[in-house]
Amino acid sequence: MKNAVLINIPFYTYNDEIIASLKRKGYNVFHFSYKPENSSISKFRFKYSKAYQKRFIKRHVEFIQKQLKDIDVDVFIFINPTTFTSDDVNAIFKNHEKAKKILYLWDAVTTYPQVKNIFSCFDKIYSFDIVDCKEYGFKYRPTFASKELLEAKIENQPQEYDIFYIASYSKKRYGQLLQLLDICKENELRPFYHLYIKNKLAYLFFKLQNPKLKMKYVSTKLISNKEKLEIISKTRAIFDTPLDTQTGITMRVIEGMIMNKKIITTNKHIVDFDFYNDNDFFVFSDSLDKNKIRSECKYKINPDYYSADSLVEELTK
Secondary structure, eight states: OEEEEEEOOOOTTHHHHHHHHHHHTTEEEEEEOSSOOSOHHHHHHHHHOHHHHHHHHHHHHHHHHHHTTTOOOSEEEEEOOTTOOHHHHHHHHTTOTTSEEEEEESSOTTTSGGGGGGGGGOSEEEESOHHHHHHHOOEEOOOOOOHHHHHOOOOOOOOOEEEEEEEEOOHHHHHHHHHHHHHHHHHTOOEEEEEEOSOHHHHHHHHHHOTTOOGGGOBSSOOOHHHHHHHHHTEEEEEEOOOTTOOSOOHHHHHHHHTTOEEEESOGGGGGSTTOOTTTEEEOSSOOOHHHHTSOOOOOOOGGGGSHHHHHHHHHO
């Protein structure tokens, strides 16, 4: 059996789907995170203490080396290893010279510029960010939708909501949510939103940074793929707010296209993609055309291309 090493951080269920896809391709998978996965205190210290982060990475790289000591690795796949130096990466690759070494970025380089230091360690680099691909010569590869969504039988359902917004909290996204809610109120549109914060400790920390933050607009509960799918199926449009540095299409956009929903996005680069059309996309500003939101969509995409299996196939070929 072939051996694959996946190094990334858990992100909803997408991590499990990549591992499952690798296994379907006949790989025995060794998975490691590049950040602490246990207590909130460890995660906090890792984020805000450079000394703690350095000690953790040193111990963790040694742990990975030990786990892979007697393993004949066929392929390494690193996804956004933002805390590793080139010395860390090369230490992991030591004694595995014949293995393919793949880097996949699903954040923009300008968001985590330190990743530039590890580019030379890899045989191939893929990115979801279209501008980065042009600037650095990466191969473009979008992210993927969940297996549950791709296999769902999408039936016509009463549209209970006009706009669905789900995202992890940031101060800017909080402001965008409040702006969206004001627009919805003015236009008699029905929103459903879920702005996620990991826990109450994180909420208190963000509250110190943004005194205007109110608990009623955020949630510490994760929405499952099943719940998200059910809500999207009952919604006319999806609101997408990637980071300002990101130019690639997010999972929200992919999910919206697959489920034939209107997409309202703050990503002005959306007009550069071949699937873009004026009927189905809005670049978010300070107003919305509610009649356009309620008109039919006309997407022409291949859903299979936006699967974890398709991503893994391309990364490992």
